[in-house]
Amino acid sequence: MTEQNESLRAPAEVKYADELDWLESVDDGPKPFSWRLSPKMVRLFVLGSERADGLEREIPQKWFGDRTFVERSIVTLASDRGLLLIGDPGTGKSWLAELLSAAISRNSTLVVQGTAGTTEDHIKYSWNVSQVIAKGQSRESMIPSPIMTAMERGVIGRFEELTRSTSDVQDALISILSEKYVSIPELDDDNIVFARPGFSIIATANSRDRGVNDLSSALKRRFNFVRIPVVTNKRSEAEIVRFRTSELLRRYRIELEVPPTLLDILLQSFADLRAAADSATSDDEKLESALSTAEQIGVLEDAILHSQFFGDRELRASTLAASLVGSLARRAPEDLAILNKFWHGVVEPRTQENPSDTPLQEFLEGGRRALAALS
Known part of the structure; x- marks a missing residue:
């Protein structure tokens, strides 16, 4: 072996x-x-x-x-x-x-x-x-x-x-x-x-x-x-993401901490996107992604590696947003339209309610730039 x-x-x-x-x-x-x-x-x-x-x-x-x-x-x-x-x-x-x-x-x-x-x-x-x-x-x-x-x-x-x-x-x-x-x-x-x-x-x-x-x-x-079943408990899902991400960091020999605020943003974003998918009336109104916990881990891994190789080795909300958009926008124009709707209808109002939340503001701007680049 x-x-x-x-x-x-x-x-x-x-x-x-x-x-x-x-x-x-x-x-x-x-x-x-x-x-x-x-x-x-x-x-x-x-x-x-x-x-x-x-x-x-x-x-x-x-x-x-x-x-x-x-x-x-x-x-x-x-x-x-x-x-x-x-x-x-x-x-x-x-x-x-x-x-x-x-x-x-x-x-x-x-x-x-x-x-x-x-x-x-x-x-x-x-x-x-x-x-x-x-x-x-x-x-x-x-x-x-x-x-x-x-x-x-x-x-x-x-x-x-x-x-x-x-x-x-x-x-x-x-x-x-x-x-x-x-x-x-x-x-x-x-x-x-x-x-x-x-x-x-x-x-x-x-x-x-x-x-x-x-x-x-x-x-x-x-x-x-x-x-x-799909994990819907936010605490359990956070434990899974932390566990698998720590394994990935050890594999790549990367010393980097995932700020709890960014993990909360990632988990909440997936929860909101799942809720939107559940209320959709047709497949065209749903992301092609299964929005699983494994895909959350993939988004986080992509953001971490991008920060390590092309950033300042610090995970930022804007990088996380770009990774989320890049990972979930698989179909054009359907997925792009759904993510645009999510960014303008969910993320933007949330930042207006919390104007002092810097990571959330960076997440909003990072997602906007990523969507504009794909449109």
Whole structure:
């Protein structure tokens, strides 16, 4: 495994290796199958420790959401059913799947990405052509998919964007989830790969992609659904943005503080834009952006990097406004018209009510300049 300081983004089991080692050393709870941690410790790793847990070491929270979603996900993975995390873009589905896989299996990298080009080979196996020509078809010349590897090791496999894969691929998953084995008809001997205890699949699906490739009722029955809602609590959303932004700053080795006033402006702007989208009567009156927490983090990251490389290394409200406009104005003229309306109908009146609020005044002017440049 590549060392964390040599990789652009370390997987959770590498990033939190020391923490996972310590939790494993003090874990005396019952563990299903080949799990590395007990269900209680998996939950604690994901949601963080509390004083009542009585641990000698504090475990930070890594996923922010209702604990019942995490508990139901863990219980599902301890059963013989797959887990399907479904929700809007940016709700943390993939991050939760990665954390669960890291805690349970110490491997979150056995991933299949669902696309229109994903084939049955991607979830079962393919062949090393040169090996087949030289030695014929055998287990040695077979290339197992990440899902088959998870079956053989008795660990968690992941399937991202399940509804974006074709019906053929989805149908192939049905036999894997129900029969728990994969047949290899090309071989005469050793032609069945059985899943070891502990194997399961965590799939994710974007609720906005409903209708791209609908799941069959047969496949739905083999998954437990956990719906992850959009975070609407301002305090929780602020914690998520701070947590993810601090990680990004460490990755880029940037020493910069995000002023609380600017974070409040960002959170309020997204809340206002969501409210406008909810009251819109047509898609043309809604931004193409999902206005998710992940997109807030993207806006803030863009502003921080711009301040670092092209500014005075201090995050300013005008830079934040320009990043927000640049990130959300995806369609012309529709998105530009919506943002213009927001700036003149929401931001401007708010600055008039608070004329001494310098950051808000800078935010107004920065947004105006960014919109004028795009118009």
